[in-house]
Every structure is written in structure tokens, then in C-alpha cells.
Amino acid sequence: MLVLTRKPDECIRIGKKIKIKVLESSSSTVKLGIDAPEKIPVHREEIYKKIQRENKESLISEETTKEKLGGIFDSEKDNND
Amino acid sequence: MANKVNVSKKEEPLIDEGVMNEVYNFQYGLPGFEYFTEFTFEPIEEYPPFVLFKSVVDENISMYVLNAKYFQVYDELDIPKAELDKLELKDSKELGIYFILRLDKVSQNFMANLKTPLIINKDKKIGNQIFLEQDNLEKNMYLNDALKE
Numbered sequence: 409m410l411v412l413t414r415k416p417d418e419c420i421r422i423g424k425k426i427k428i429k430v431l432e433s434s435s436s437t438v439k440l441g442i443d444a445p446e447k448i449p450v451h452r453e454e455i456y457k458k459i460q461r462e463n464k465e466s467l468i469s470e471e472t473t474k475e476k477l478g479g480i481f482d483s484e485k486d487n488n489d
Numbered sequence: 490m491a492n493k494v495n496v497s498k499k500e501e502p503l504i505d506e507g508v509m510n511e512v513y514n515f516q517y518g519l520p521g522f523e524y525f526t527e528f529t530f531e532p533i534e535e536y537p538p539f540v541l542f543k544s545v546v547d548e549n550i551s552m553y554v555l556n557a558k559y560f561q562v563y564d565e566l567d568i569p570k571a572e573l574d575k576l577e578l579k580d581s582k583e584l585g586i587y588f589i590l591r592l593d594k595v596s597q598n599f600m601a602n603l604k605t606p607l608i609i610n611k612d613k614k615i616g617n618q619i620f621l622e623q624d625n626l627e628k629n630m631y632l633n634d635a636l637k638e
Contacts, residue, residue, distance in 0.1 A: 467550065
């Protein structure tokens with residue numbers, strides 16, 4: 409991992425289009441400002457990992473048969489037809 | 490957000506026909522499936538209005554999703570402008586919002602994370618999964634509690 413030391417108001421550039429600026433720092437937190445093309449998703453790491461985990465848990469498996477969707481909506485078709 | 494439609498779970502199921510069976514490009518994939526960028530929405534005929542959201546190239550990457558219009562929080566969803574801009578929306582009618590469902594292994598009931606919807610541009614056939622910072626949205630809500638009566 410590349411390690412760089414920065415002070416408040418100093419920046420890091422990643423490629424041509426991404427700039428990360430240290431806005432504030434204290435003993436326990438760092439506030440960063442990120443300029444990146446709007447289409448590039450930017451997430452806090454722990455939130456991104458949680459979404460990754462939940463998405464994987466959401467995959468349909470042998471356990472998640474579609475019959476388990478039954479009984480939630482009144483509109484479902486009568487499967488005995 | 491304009492074009493709010495209240496949909497009760499007792500009413501005729503709403504399947505957004507214009508969305509179904511079309512290929513949607515998720516440029517950055519989904520968290521956990523970053524290399525899968527093309528997905529389709531397919532109606533689950535036996536259990537409307539549930540929808541199958543699946544990868545075009547790997548059918549094992551598939552999930553149940555449900556239109557956000559069925560959820561109590563629908564009117565409170567506040568999609569950031571930056572996220573709407575990414576979808577190149579010209580009209581709010583083009584916006585579709587779906588929640589991913591996951592089975593709680595203990596209770597065997599479906600849950601949804603209301604903070605992490607899929608948002609799509611129905612016209613341009615592009616989409617993203619976003620994270621909503623709203624404090625009023627539950628991260629783990631049972632479907633039976635989350636749906637409108």
C-alpha cells in the first residue's frame with residue numbers, strides 16, 4: 409500500500425480526474441473532501457462491505473424458493489389452478 | 490419526488506411492464522458483484538408483483554426484488570440529486586426504484602434494507618445501487634412490516 413503524509417488543505421491526486429483533500433484532522437478522525445467524476449461511486453468502506461455482504465446473502469439459493477414469496481400479497485395467483 | 494403512486498398490497502399488482510425483460514446496464518455492477526454489469530428484471534408469474542433481478546451472463550446471480558411503490562417509506566425516499574444525475578433522468582417518470590429482498594435464515598421471512606435500493610432509468614436502461622443516508626430508513630426491515638397495508 410502506498411502511504412502518503414498530508415496536512416489539512418493538502419491533496420492527493422489519483423489519475424487525472426480524482427482529487428482527495430484533507431479538510432480537517434484531529435486525534436481520532438480525518439475529514440476528507442473528494443472530487444471525482446460523478447459517475448464514479450464513492451462509499452465509506454464499512455458501508456460498502458455491508459452492502460456487499462447483504463447482496464451476497466440476497467442471492468437466490470435452494471433455501472429461497474419462490475414459494476416463500478407466497479402469502480405476502482393478496483394478489484398472488486392460485487397455484488392450484 | 491413527483492409521480493408518487495400509492496399501491497396497496499390488496500390492489501391489483503403493479504408490474505412495471507416497460508421495465509420487464511429488458512437489459513439494464515449497471516456500469517459499476519453491484520457491491521459484491523462488481524464484474525456483472527448487465528441485469529434484467531423478470532416478473533415472477535406465480536407471485537406478482539415480485540420480480541426476479543438477475544445477471545444476463547450468470548443466472549446464479551439472481552435476487553428477488555420489489556417495486557418501492559409497495560413500501561410505506563416510498564413517499565419519504567429522498568434520492569440525492571447527484572444519484573439522479575448519474576442516471577441521466579430527464580423526467581421523474583423514467584425513474585424506477587426497487588428494493589432487494591433477502592431471506593432471514595432464522596425467521597424464514599424476507600427482509601429489505603431500505604437504505605440500499607436499486608434505482609433505474611427506465612428509458613435509458615441504466616441503473617445503480619445506491620446508499621441513502623436518511624436516518625428514517627431501516628437497514629433490516631421485515632417485508633410484512635415494511636409494506637403498505
